[in-house]
Every structure is written in structure tokens, then in C-alpha cells.
Amino acid sequence: MKKRAERFKLYEYGIFAAVTAVTVIVCVCLGSVSVPVSETVSAIAGAVRGLFTGVAPPETTNASVIVAVRLPRVLAVALTGASLSLCGAAVQGLLRNPLADASNLGVSSGAAVGAVLSIAFGFSIPGLFQAGTMMSAMVFAFLSLVLILGLSYRLDYSLSTNTIILIGLIYTMFASSVTSLVVTFAGSKVQSIVFWMMGSLSGAKYRDVVVLAVSLAVFGAVIFRYARELNAFAIGEDNARNVGVNVERVKYAVLIAVSALVGVCVSIGGSIGFVGLVMPHAARMIVGPNHRRLLPAVTFSGAVFLMLADLVARTVLSPRELPIGVVTSFVGAFGFVLIFYQTRKGR
Amino acid sequence: MKKICALLIATLLLASFAACKGGGTQAPPAPEGRPVTDMTGRTVTLPEQVERIVVLTAGDCEILYALGAGDKIVGRGEYCDYPADVLDVPSVQSGYDTNVEQIVALKPDVVVMSTMAQTNEHIESIEKVGIPVVVTEAPNLGGVYEAIALLGQVVGKTSEADALIQSMKDAFAALEAKVPQLEKKPAVYFEVSPLQYGLWAAGSGTFMDELGNMLGAENIFADLTGWVQVSEEQVIQRNPDFIVTTTMSYEGSPDPIEEIKSRAGWENITAVASGRILNADNDEITRPGPRLADAARQLFELLYGGAD
Numbered sequence: 001m002k003k004r005a006e007r008f009k010l011y012e013y014g015i016f017a018a019v020t021a022v023t024v025i026v027c028v029c030l031g032s033v034s035v036p037v038s039e040t041v042s043a044i045a046g047a048v049r050g051l052f053t054g055v056a057p058p059e060t061t062n063a064s065v066i067v068a069v070r071l072p073r074v075l076a077v078a079l080t081g082a083s084l085s086l087c088g089a090a091v092q093g094l095l096r097n098p099l100a101d102a103s104n105l106g107v108s109s110g111a112a113v114g115a116v117l118s119i120a121f122g123f124s125i126p127g128l129f130q131a132g133t134m135m136s137a138m139v140f141a142f143l144s145l146v147l148i149l150g151l152s153y154r155l156d157y158s159l160s161t162n163t164i165i166l167i168g169l170i171y172t173m174f175a176s177s178v179t180s181l182v183v184t185f186a187g188s189k190v191q192s193i194v195f196w197m198m199g200s201l202s203g204a205k206y207r208d209v210v211v212l213a214v215s216l217a218v219f220g221a222v223i224f225r226y227a228r229e230l231n232a233f234a235i236g237e238d239n240a241r242n243v244g245v246n247v248e249r250v251k252y253a254v255l256i257a258v259s260a261l262v263g264v265c266v267s268i269g270g271s272i273g274f275v276g277l278v279m280p281h282a283a284r285m286i287v288g289p290n291h292r293r294l295l296p297a298v299t300f301s302g303a304v305f306l307m308l309a310d311l312v313a314r315t316v317l318s319p320r321e322l323p324i325g326v327v328t329s330f331v332g333a334f335g336f337v338l339i340f341y342q343t344r345k346g347r
Numbered sequence: 348m349k350k351i352c353a354l355l356i357a358t359l360l361l362a363s364f365a366a367c368k369g370g371g372t373q374a375p376p377a378p379e380g381r382p383v384t385d386m387t388g389r390t391v392t393l394p395e396q397v398e399r400i401v402v403l404t405a406g407d408c409e410i411l412y413a414l415g416a417g418d419k420i421v422g423r424g425e426y427c428d429y430p431a432d433v434l435d436v437p438s439v440q441s442g443y444d445t446n447v448e449q450i451v452a453l454k455p456d457v458v459v460m461s462t463m464a465q466t467n468e469h470i471e472s473i474e475k476v477g478i479p480v481v482v483t484e485a486p487n488l489g490g491v492y493e494a495i496a497l498l499g500q501v502v503g504k505t506s507e508a509d510a511l512i513q514s515m516k517d518a519f520a521a522l523e524a525k526v527p528q529l530e531k532k533p534a535v536y537f538e539v540s541p542l543q544y545g546l547w548a549a550g551s552g553t554f555m556d557e558l559g560n561m562l563g564a565e566n567i568f569a570d571l572t573g574w575v576q577v578s579e580e581q582v583i584q585r586n587p588d589f590i591v592t593t594t595m596s597y598e599g600s601p602d603p604i605e606e607i608k609s610r611a612g613w614e615n616i617t618a619v620a621s622g623r624i625l626n627a628d629n630d631e632i633t634r635p636g637p638r639l640a641d642a643a644r645q646l647f648e649l650l651y652g653g654a655d
């Protein structure tokens with residue numbers, strides 16, 4: 001087997017970034033309303049020029065579609081895919097568990113409970129619509145993660161795959177029953193909650209893009225910083241401690257970063273399954289298991305995957321839209337079975 | 348000893364089973380009364396005088412009140428909330444959660460429900476207890492008239508039902524007569540959910556679509572059926588002249604009309620640029636009941652200005 005480089009080389013960054021950029025361009029050019037490529041380019045160029053010169057570009061229907069609707073959506077989807085995949089890779093590394101992911105650990109459903117509670121009880125931060133929902137989703141995501149891992153530790157110190165998946169599954173069912181209970185008592189807010197639960201990234205705007213970008217930059221940086229330590233976790237927590245890793249500190253820092261990222265993603269785009277589970281495996285096949293290479297690779301490939309899934313969701317039934325989760329779950333379920341089969345087959 | 352115990356238990360079980368069966372045969376005597384054919388074509392035998400009604404669907408509940416039979420309602424489905432008087436009536440679960448025991452405990456002479464929300468199993472199990480079930484099914488205005496006539500028959504208020512149907516027809520006809528002849532039909536976008544949750548629109552086969560057509564407007568999503576999730580790009584491209592949203596506002600949420608106006612990329616849509624957006628009452632415009640006439644009046648005002 002050929003020896004893989006220790007780091008993610010500059011040219012590798014270049015390749016992954018180029019593929020991501022091409023995907024962005026393709027996804028912006030294709031959509032429910034067909035806009036000629038030349039008009040797409042001039043609309044974006046006009047908007048960018050307008051940004052610097054302060055002169056608003058001429059407003060046409062096609063320009064609105066591209067600049068105000070499609071571009072922010074594609075960017076939001078890319079950032080969500082990147083965040084969820086990065087979280088998946090971090091959790092899998094931390095727990096030494098190839099089947100771990102924010103969605104099957106119960107973190108996403110925990111975040112959803114937080115979001116639904118905040119809508120039902122009108123928990124909001126004055127002046128910032130939806131900021132309350134986001135905070136609540138983040139807090140509940142973290143509490144859920146602590147609860148699930150705490151319980152798993154008590155049952156099984158080695159945190160084996162089965163224990164975590166089972167507890168996560170049970171917690172997910174518990175969380176969805178809590179959500180249903182809240183809906184039962186929500187009265188007039190039922191409509192908002194139901195629509196939130198069906199929610200998607202379809203209405204994403206630049207404000208969401210900024211929030212997602214900032215959270216990925218901040219919390220993603222935390223995860224990236226611990227790439228070397230995540231490698232040490234691969235040989236077991238005790239061994240990691242023996243080679244000088246501050247295990248507790250790394251664990252909490254990574255878990256907080258993951259909950260925060262998942263909380264932000266869920267509050268903006270709802271729960272999107274399977275991305276964080278499958279993408280780390282796909283990336284591992286390309287760049288290998290070293291987290292210093294895996295983390296950057298999975299961030300880019302997660303973005304590409306979710307952008308393509310969203311492209312299918314918004315074009316295949318046009319003028320209707322499919323929820324993006326339908327596409328990711330469809331593809332992801334097959335991926336999950338494949339991974340499960342491969343990891344189990346060798347035993 | 349063990350054997351005797353087992354034998355005893357078996358006997359007891361058998362006996363109780365037999366008792367259950369015996370109870371069944373004592374069920375109501377051959378039904379006497381008047382036959383009524385409901386909207387699914389079933390013939391139901393009702394007592395001469397219907398005094399106690401459990402109604403599960405909101406539209407039927409509104410019809411019963413409009414017929415002056417509101418005082419006969421002894422149980423209402425949880426979503427029946429109009430007129431306000433009905434809130435004093437005990438509520439029962441409805442839809443998929445329909446609870447037969449709750450309904451039986453209210454000792455109704457008849458249960459009124461709709462097939463949109465209830466399954467046939469529920470209907471069967473209520474009828475097994477000897478309570479007749481009248482089913483309404485009103486996917487369009489014609490269906491609403493039929494439902495009114497049927498419920499008039501059930502409560503013995505046929506002339507009131509005829510009058511109610513006539514008044515609705517008159518109200519619609521009066522509006523239709525005032526629809527101006529335009530070269531291009533006004534295009535309307537009926538929105539069911541706000542953007543942040545993914546856009547849901549009313550396509551053809553909905554009351555919104557039917558009322559719009561009646562008033563000379565064209566639903567921009569008439570090519571889709573029922574309530575559908577649509578692409579935001581499509582709304583912008585189809586450029587509606589009017590927008591009707593049924594979003595309900597709650598504390599902390601922005602006003603639905605202001606929220607639509609604030610959407611990026613929507614400022615060029617004719618309806619948004621000219622501010623022709625209506626926040627319609629969701630219950631009025633979606634329930635198969637007498638208030639559809641009020642919804643039509645609101646829609647007319649949006650499209651053509653004052654109805655007078």
C-alpha cells in the first residue's frame with residue numbers, strides 16, 4: 001500500500017476546492033426556472049459589481065431568481081453539507097465508531113426538540129427573529145449528546161457501536177415523542193411547528209449563509225485544531241491519554257463544537273439525515289483515515305454531496321419540490337447498508 | 348391441584364367469552380326510523396327525532412350551527428372551533444386519533460364525520476355499537492351544498508338547509524355578476540406556508556382555486572393538484588398579480604404580509620410591488636362550510652376593490 005502523506009497538501013486543497021467550485025457553478029446554472037448561462041453570469045457579475053459600487057444592477061425576473069433565490073440557497077446547502085459531514089467525521093473519530101453521526105446519535109432530534117419548544121413557547125431573543133430557535137436548538141443538541149454519551153458510558157465503558165447506536169435510537173424515538181407531545185399542546189402554533197418540521201433549506205437567504213459560514217468557521221476551526229488528537233483517539237482513549245493527549249478537554253471541545261454546528265444547521269434547514277454518516281466514509285476511501293487529511297476532504301465532499309442532492313430535490317419534479325431529506329436518505333440508506341456490510345463482513 | 352386450577356381458569360375464560368357473545372345478541376332491535384343516504388352512498392337509518400349529535404369535522408359543525416341545530420351538538424371534534432359557542436361543548440378526538448369510546452359515552456343519536464379525516468374502520472366500529480354514522484364528503488362547492496342538504500335532512504331542517512344553500516348561491520352569484528371583463532385574467536398565488544418552512548401552495552382541486560376561478564382569476568399553480576410544495580423560483584417567474592396567504596401569525600412572528608414583502612427577490616413580483624397581498628382566514632377559506640361565502644367576498648375585494 002502506498003504511503004499517504006501526513007498532511008493535506010496544497011494541491012489537494014486546490015483539487016477539492018475546484019470540484020466544489022464547479023459544483024456550485026453547475027448548481028447555480030441549473031434550476032426549476034431555466035435561465036441561460038450568459039444571463040446567470042451577468043446577473044451575478046452585476047450583483048457583485050453593485051456590491052462594490054453601490055449601484056443596483058437592473059432588476060429582471062431572471063436576475064432575481066439567480067441572485068436572490070438560487071445563489072443563497074446553493075451556498076447555504078453547501079455550508080450545511082460541509083458542517084454536517086465535518087461533524088460526522090469528528091464524532092466518528094472521537095467515538096472510534098464508524099456508524100456514529102449526529103442524526104443517529106439523537107443530536108439532530110434533540111436539536112429539533114429544542115427548536116420546536118422555542119416555537120411553541122415563544123422563546124425568542126428580542127430583535128432577532130429565529131435567534132431564540134437557534135439558541136434553543138444548540139443547547140438541546142448539546143444536552144442530548146451529553147445525555148446519550150453519559151448513559152452509554154454507564155452501560156458500557158468502551159462505548160461500543162451497538163450501545164451507542166441503540167441508545168441513540170431510543171433517544172431519537174423519545175425525542176420525537178416529546179416533539180409530538182409539544183405539538184399536541186401547541187394550540188395555534190401547530191401550523192408553524194408542523195411547517196418547521198417539514199422545513200428545508202429551500203427558503204435560505206444570505207442571512208442564513210452568513211450564520212452558517214460563521215459557525216462553520218468558528219466551530220469547524222475547533223474541530224480542525226484537534227485533528228491530531230482525533231488520530232490519537234483512534235488507538236483508544238487510554239492510549240491517547242498515554243501519548244499525552246488531554247482526553248477530557250479534547251472530548252468536550254469537539255462535542256461542544258459538534259452540537260453547536262448541528263444546532264445551527266437543524267435550526268436553519270431542519271434535520272437532514274445520513275449526510276454526516278455517509279460522507280466521512282466516502283472521504284476516507286479517497287484520502288485515508290488520517291484526520292489531518294480526512295477533515296478538510298470531508299468538508300469539501302460534504303458540500304458537494306448536499307449541493308447535488310439539493311439539485312435533484314429542486315429540479316426532478318419541477319415546478320414542485322422534494323424535501324432534500326428524501327434525496328439524502330434515499331442515497332444515504334444504500335450507503336449505510338454498504339458500510340455496515342463492509343465493516344461486518346470481515347468479522 | 349395444578350390441573351384443577353388450569354381447568355378452572357379455562358372454564359372461567361370460556362364463560363366470560365360466552366358472556367361477551369351473549370351480550371352481542373341482545374343488541375338493538377330491528378332499526379325503525381327514517382333512512383338517509385349519506386355522501387358516500389351508504390343508507391343510514393336515523394331515529395325520527397335526532398336530539399344528540401357528535402360532529403367530528405369543523406366544516407360540518409359550522410353547517411349545523413348555520414342551520415340552527417347547534418344546540419343539538421353534544422360532542423365536537425377537537426378542531427371544531429367555530430362559532431365560539433361550540434367551545435363549551437365537550438371535545439373528542441378526531442381524525443386518525445378518533446376514539447370510539449369517547450363518542451359512545453356521549454350517547455349520540457348520530458355521528459357526523461367526513462371521509463377526508465376518518466377511516467372506514469372508525470365508521471364501522473361506531474356503527475357496531477348501534478350508533479348511525481352520516482358521512483359527508485365535500486371536495487368542492489357542489490359538495491358543500493350537498494352536505495348542507497344532507498345535514499338539513501338529518502336534523503329535520505330541510506327548509507333551513509334550502510335557504511342556506513340559496514343564500515350562499517346568491518352571495519356567489521352577486522359577486523360573479525360584478526366581476527369585470529378583463530383582457531387578461533388576474534393571476535393569483537395562494538400560499539399555505541411561509542417561505543422559511545418551504546413554500547406550500549394551493550393547486551387545483553382546492554376551495555381557494557375554485558373561488559379564484561369563480562371570481563375570474565387564475566391560480567398560478569393550477570397545473571398542480573391539491574396542496575403542493577413549490578419552488579420559490581417558480582413563484583417569481585410566474586409573477587402573480589395577487590398573493591393570498593393563509594399563514595397565521597403568532598406572537599414573535601412577523602406579520603405574514605410584511606414577511607412576504609420583505610423576501611429577497613420578490614420585490615419585482617407585481618403583487619408585491621403593488622402591495623396586493625391578502626392574509627386570508629385559513630379556516631374560512633379551507634373549510635367546506637357556509638363561511639366560504641365570506642372568503643369569496645374577501646377575495647373579491649382583493650381582486651377588484653370594494654364589493655359594493
